[in-house]
Amino acid sequence: MNTVVFAETNSEGKFRKSAAESVSYAKHxxxxxxxxxxxxxxxxxxxxxxxxYGADEIANLTxxxxxxxxxxIWAQALSEAAQGEVHILPHSNDGASMAPFLxxxxxxxxxxxxxxxxSAVSPLRVKRNAFSGKGIMEVAVEGERAVLTVMPNSVGKxxxxxxxEITEKSMHLDVxxxxxxxxxxxxxxxxxxxxNVVVSAGRGLKGPENWGMIEELSELLNGATACxxxxxxxxxxxxxxxxxxxGKTIAPDLYIAIGISGAIQHLAGVNGxxxxxxxxxxxxxxxxxxxxYGIVGDLFKVVPQLxxxxxxxxxxxx
Amino acid sequence: xxxxVCISQVPDTTAKIEFTDGNRAFDTTGISFVINxxxxxxxxxxxWLQERQGARITAVTVxxxxxxxxxxxxxxxxxxxxxxxxxxPRDSYQVANELAALVEAGKYDLVITGKExxxxxxxxxPGFLAAMLxxxxxxxxxxxxxxxxxxxxxxxxxxxxxxxGFPLPAVIAGQKGLVEERDLKIPSMRGIVMARKKPLTVKExxxxxxxxxxxxxxxxxxxxxxxxxxxxxxxxxIKCLHEEVKVI
Numbered sequence: 001m002n003t004v005v006f007a008e009t010n011s012e013g014k015f016r017k018s019a020a021e022s023v024s025y026a027k028h029x030x031x032x033x034x035x036x037x038x039x040x041x042x043x044x045x046x047x048x049x050x051x052x053y054g055a056d057e058i059a060n061l062t063x064x065x066x067x068x069x070x071x072x073i074w075a076q077a078l079s080e081a082a083q084g085e086v087h088i089l090p091h092s093n094d095g096a097s098m099a100p101f102l103x104x105x106x107x108x109x110x111x112x113x114x115x116x117x118x119s120a121v122s123p124l125r126v127k128r129n130a131f132s133g134k135g136i137m138e139v140a141v142e143g144e145r146a147v148l149t150v151m152p153n154s155v156g157k158x159x160x161x162x163x164x165e166i167t168e169k170s171m172h173l174d175v176x177x178x179x180x181x182x183x184x185x186x187x188x189x190x191x192x193x194x195x196n197v198v199v200s201a202g203r204g205l206k207g208p209e210n211w212g213m214i215e216e217l218s219e220l221l222n223g224a225t226a227c228x229x230x231x232x233x234x235x236x237x238x239x240x241x242x243x244x245x246x247g248k249t250i251a252p253d254l255y256i257a258i259g260i261s262g263a264i265q266h267l268a269g270v271n272g273x274x275x276x277x278x279x280x281x282x283x284x285x286x287x288x289x290x291x292x293y294g295i296v297g298d299l300f301k302v303v304p305q306l307x308x309x310x311x312x313x314x315x316x317x318x
Numbered sequence: 319x320x321x322x323v324c325i326s327q328v329p330d331t332t333a334k335i336e337f338t339d340g341n342r343a344f345d346t347t348g349i350s351f352v353i354n355x356x357x358x359x360x361x362x363x364x365x366w367l368q369e370r371q372g373a374r375i376t377a378v379t380v381x382x383x384x385x386x387x388x389x390x391x392x393x394x395x396x397x398x399x400x401x402x403x404x405x406x407p408r409d410s411y412q413v414a415n416e417l418a419a420l421v422e423a424g425k426y427d428l429v430i431t432g433k434e435x436x437x438x439x440x441x442x443x444p445g446f447l448a449a450m451l452x453x454x455x456x457x458x459x460x461x462x463x464x465x466x467x468x469x470x471x472x473x474x475x476x477x478x479x480x481x482x483g484f485p486l487p488a489v490i491a492g493q494k495g496l497v498e499e500r501d502l503k504i505p506s507m508r509g510i511v512m513a514r515k516k517p518l519t520v521k522e523x524x525x526x527x528x529x530x531x532x533x534x535x536x537x538x539x540x541x542x543x544x545x546x547x548x549x550x551x552x553x554x555x556i557k558c559l560h561e562e563v564k565v566i
Contacts, residue, residue: 010477069475071445071455093476097457100410100445109529110411112440125533132436134335135344138533177454178484181470185478197565221565233499239460240474242494245331245436246355254565265331271538275563277555278544288544293558297549309552313566 001035001121004084005055006074006095011185013045017194018090018150020053020157025117025150026088027054027160033121038082039164042066042074051164053157057082058166063173068183069094070176075101080171086124091149092193099149108145115154115251115272124148132245133268152194153251154272190224192241197223197254200243200270201231204259204280204299208236213303214258220310226250228260244269259299262287279303319373319464319486320424321364323397324417324431324443325357326379326407327388331436337535344437344535353388356432360492362501363462364430365396371464374398376426380407380416386518393513394505400516405523408531414446415526421451426487428469433458433491444491454484460495 003026007019019041026037039055041047047060059081066077075098078087087102089095091113103110113129115136124146130137192198199218205211211225218225225241232242243250245265251272258279260266267290270276278291279302288294295302329335330350338345353361367373377392378401379385389400403420407413421429429451434441448455456462460479461472470483471490490496505513547555559566 008476016476069480071457072449075449093458093474096441097445097455100414100442101449103411103442104446104449110409110440110442110446111530112410112442128439130438130535131329131335131344132439133538135337136536136538137438138535140531140533142527142529142531177488178456178482181481181483183475183478183480191477232494239494240479246494249439254559254563263332264334275565276541290541291544292541293555294544294546295549295552295555296546302549302552305549306552306555309556310566313556313560 001033001086002082002084003029003035003037003086003088004078004082005037005039006078006087006089007039007041007044007050008090008092008095009041009044013043015041015044015049016090016191017157018092018095018152019050021152021155022088022090022150023050023053023055024158025155027158028117029086029088029121030054032118038084040078040081042077047166048164052159052161054160054162055164056162058164060166060168061170062168063170065173065176068176068180070178071098072101073173073176074098075105076173077171078102079105081169085145087147089147089149091151095149099147103147106145106147108147109141109143110147111139111141112149114148114150117155129249131268133249133271151249151251153253190222192224192226192243193248193250195224195252197221197256198226198243198250198252198273199223199256199258200226200228200260201258202228202260203230205231211237213307217256217303217307217310220307220314221254223252228266257287258303260287261285262290319367319371319427321367321373321375322421322424322426322429323357323361323364323375323377323392324379324429325361325377325388325392326354326432326435326437327351327381327385328354328435328437331355335537337537341535351388353391354432354435356434356436356493358502359494359496360430360432360490361392361395361397362497362503363492366497367464368396376401378403378417378420380405380413380523382406389518390513391505393516393518394509395503396509398516400518401521402518403521403523405525408528410440410442410446412526412528414443414450416523417443417447418450419524420521421447428464428486429489431489431491433493444489448489451489454488456482456484456488457491459490459492462490462492462496
């Protein structure tokens with residue numbers, strides 16, 4: 001049984017963190033079921049970077065049509081570049097968008113939002129996110145073929161040091177049905193779904209003009225910024241930063257919630273975080289019950305102090 | 319222009335989720351249900367197309383009679399008619415296949431859905447539907463304009479956003495931005511009365527088989543007690559971030 005991975009790159013052709021995670025995931029499946037791991041990537045600048053996560057073959061597709069996202073064309077390219085029974089994609093915007101197209105092409109069952117390694121492979125059984133993080137659902141696949149999207153930061157990456165056969169391929173692809181007219185990329189920023197650290201703030205910040213310290217704290221931790229629903233609804237921050245039940249679901253190593261009370265709708269999207277730090281002036285804020293570390297205090301004092309302590313730490317430790 | 323709006327009935331966002339039947343089913347006891355928030359953005363955008371560009375709206379859902387209140391609400395908000403496909407939804411493939419048959423038998427120019435439902439979070443019905451119909455697909459849509467047979471839209475992609483163009487018919491999967499939270503309406507009294515007279519048709523399903531099976535549910539592990547750190551001793555937090563959380 002071969003496992004095919006979609007290894008996602010950014011606009012500069014560098015692998016996203018999800019690429020290493022997806023290959024590690026596929027390697028785990030190969031360990032359970034045997035077979036090869038084939039990573040397919042589009043225009044990667046250093047395709048060999050994936051070797052150490054266990055890819056037996058890395059197919060780098062160089063078609064210029066693949067530089068712009070198209071769910072049906074990306075699915076076509078992935079389907080034609082490699083043959084396998086199981087396909088692993090990241091549960092990112094692009095991975096989740098193309099997955100149904102791929103599943104239909106491969107006549108495969110689709111499971112989205114996996115949060116763990118499969119508990120069985122034939123037939124495939126895996127746990128996935130449900131009720132926007134309020135529940136976990138175990139799903140069994142009918143049949144031999146499956147397309148699986150895996151939540152970023154859920155199982156992590158694992159080095160297994162194998163040699164890869166690296167090939168460059170190009171193919172005849174259809175014309176996309178949707179034309180991209182322009183693109184606006186958030187350069188240099190860590191993606192909130194992939195970030196190890198997410199610094200998030202809520203209404204307690206009192207206004208968008210106070211976000212400077214949130215961004216500074218996030219930069220010091222090499223993290224991403226996020227916000228609660230009311231903050232995005234009031235237009236203080238872009239919708240793309242909204243985490244929670246009706247926003248993005250995230251699972252970073254560290255989630256810092258500043259001035260967010262912790263309503264059930266917010267907790268749903270962030271309770272997969274490995275560690276949660278809550279900073280709130282209200283000792284009765286429900287978020288403290290879901291936190292690992294809590295600081296009761298005025299965020300306008302605590303956050304600048306935390307920034308100062310972090311700077312001190314960085315200076316002492318290089 | 320005929321617009322098909324696909325809606326899903328989901329637990330209210332404030333609902334506490336419990337499981338029953340030996341953790342094999344979602345416990346609906348005491349749960350109040352709403353139109354899936356992502357679908358409500360789509361429905362609201364469709365109503366604008368109706369008000370401003372004379373579109374005709376059909377709301378559809380796949381489910382048993384218990385999901386009809388959400389269709390009635392869609393009618394009260396402005397949908398012209400509603401269809402319930404009488405099948406128990408089991409997975410995205412099955413639901414999309416039932417919807418695709420409906421679209422192929424009708425004369426729709428645009429299908430609007432939410433980008434995912436907040437209950438099972440598959441996020442795959444819109445993509446499956448577009449793939450089955452072989453129509454253009456815009457996922458994570460945050461803006462939509464229609465002019466004649468041409469459409470332009472904005473979508474969220476990994477690392478940014480894009481402006482895209484495509485011909486109708488097409489499938490759109492919306493999220494916040496397609497309309498804003500403040501644009502969402504509650505049904506008026508007149509709307510509710512009118513809704514009772516609007517047609518709600520029950521259609522027999524094709525009987526598509528699902529490709530996946532739910533085996534069981536669990537609740538996420540709860541956290542142990544919080545460690546409180548004094549606001550004047552943030553050096554202790556830094557120490558934890560370094561030694562225990564290991565992010566610095």
